Amino acid sequence: MRRVLWILSATALMMASGRLQAAEPLRQAGRQAGMPALLKVGAFKVDVTPPLGAPLCNALVQPAKEIVDPLSARGVVILSDQAPVVLCAVDWVGIGNGGYSAWRKALAKAAGTSESRVAVHCLHQHDAPGCDFDAEELLAARGLSGAVFHVAFAHEAIRRAAEAVKDATANAQPVTHVGYGIGRVDQVASNRRVLGPDGKVKYVRYSSTKDEAIRAAPEGVIDPDVRLVSFWNGDKPLISITYYATHPQSYYGQGGVSAEFPGLARSLREKALPEIAHIHFNGASGNVAAGKYNDGSKPLRGILAERLAAGMKKAWENTQKTPVTAADVDWRTVSVALPPSPGLDEAALLKIVDDSAAKPVDRVRAARNVVWLRRMKMGDKIELGCLKLGPGYILQMPGELFIEYQLAAEKMRPDAPVCMAAYGDYGPGYIGTAIAYSQGGYETGPVSRVAPEVEKVLMDGMKELLK
Secondary structure (H helix, E strand, O other): OHHHHHHHHHHHHHHHOOOOOOOHHHHHHHHHOOOOOOOEEEEEEEEOOOOOOOOOHHHOOOOOOEEOOOOEEEEEEEEOOOOOEEEEEEOOOEEOOHHHHHHHHHHHHHHOOOHHHEEEEEOOOOOOOEEOHHHHHHHHOOOOOOOOOOHHHHHHHHHHHHHHHHHHHHOOEEOOEEEEEEEEOOOOOEEOEEEOOOOOEEEEOOOOOOOHHHHHOOOOOOOOEEEEEEEEEOOEEEEEEEEEOOOOOOOOOOOEEOOHHHHHHHHHHHHHOOOOEEEEEEOOOOOEEOHHHOOOOOHHHHHHHHHHHHHHHHHHHOOEEEEOOHHHEEEEEEEEOOOEOOOOOHHHHHHHHHOOOOOHHHHHHHHHHHHHHHHHHOOOOEEEEEEEEOOEEEEEOOOEEOHHHHHHHHHHOOOOOEEEEOOOEOOOEEEOOOHHHHOOOOOOOOOEOEOOOHHHHHHHHHHHHOO
C-alpha cells in the first residue's frame, strides 16, 4: 500500500511539472501486469563557457582573457519506476553553498524530481569559474558584487542546463543493459603529499612541479584506474560515463579558459565514438595531481590528455554488460553533519570581509569561510548520494575529498563495481583523513573548512550507502 501511495505521489509531482512522459501510462500498465518497468535514460550537454573578463577559480587566478577551449555541463537523467535521478558534471572549479542549492533546485524542477535526487559535481579546472550565491550576497553588501564569479552568467548557465535536462527527460531512450569497465591510466596521477622520514609532509607536489627531486619521489597513494559506466539499448551503446581521480591541471592561471586535459581526453573519446554521449566526473582527488609527470610546459596538456584517453579506451574495451530493468535502479542518500574546522573564527573572518583595505582575494576567501561556518552552526547537513545501478554503485561525495575515501569505498564492496564522483557541494573545501591533519601540508591547512573528525562521519556515511 505504501508503494502504491508513493508511486501515485511521484506521478502527481511529474504531472504538476508538466513533463509526465508519454510512456508513463505504459509503464503503469506494465507494473499492473507484473512486467518489469521500462528503464530509460537521457543525456544532456550545454555550453557553460564564461564571458571574457569573468573571474576564474574564485578570483584566485587572472580573469578570463581568452577561450582556449569551451566548457560544458553534461549529464544524464535516469527514468525508472522511482522518481527521476539527475547526474551532472560541470567544467567549473567548484559549485558550493547557495550555488549548489540553486543548481540542484533548477535541475530537479526541469526533470520533475526532488533536489535530493540530483547530484551536481565539478571537474575542478582552475581556468574556469566557480559559483556560490551565499558568498556573493555577503560580498555584494560590501560593494564587492561579482568578485567571486560573474553572477548574471551563472544564472544563465543554470537556466541553460535546466532546459537541457528538460529536453533530455522528454527524449530519454530505452535501456536494456548497463556496462562497467576499468582501464589503467599510466603516468598521470601522483599524490601531492610527499612525506618525509618523520611522517610529516616534506614536499607538496603541486599540479605543476619543476623541481626534479620532488617529481622523482614515488607516485604515492593514488587510484590508477579510470572506471566507466555505460548505458545500452541492446547492442547499441548510448552513453559512456567515466570516473578518474586527479586534479585536472597542466598549466593554468594566465586567463586562458580551458576544460584542461580531462576535457581534452573526453573530446578524444568523442571523436573515437561520435555516436554516443560522453560524460566525465572527477573522483576523490583532493591530494592527487599530475605533478610527478607535469612540469607545467604547454605540450604536456595534450600528452596527459592522450594518456587519460588511453585509459578510457581500455575501460570501454573491458566493459562487461549486464541486463537491467527499472527494478535494478535505486537512489540512496545519507545526510551528515560535517564538523567545522576549529581554525574558523566568524568574528575574525568578518573583520577581513569588512576591511576595505584588505586584498579582494582575501576578502573573498574570508567570505566563503563565513558562509560555510554559518551553515554548520545552523545545523545544515550535507547529502551524500549513491546510485545503485545494476550490479554497481556510484557514490556522490562533497568537497575536495582525499583519495583514501575512494579507495576505502572500493574495499567496502569488493564484490561489485564502485565509482565515485567528488567535488559535489564545494562548501567544505579540502576534506582530508584524520591522520592527514597531523601531518601538515597545504590541503589540511586553512583551505580545509572541516575538522579531523570528518573522516569517521564520511566513512560511516559511505558504509550506510553501500549496504
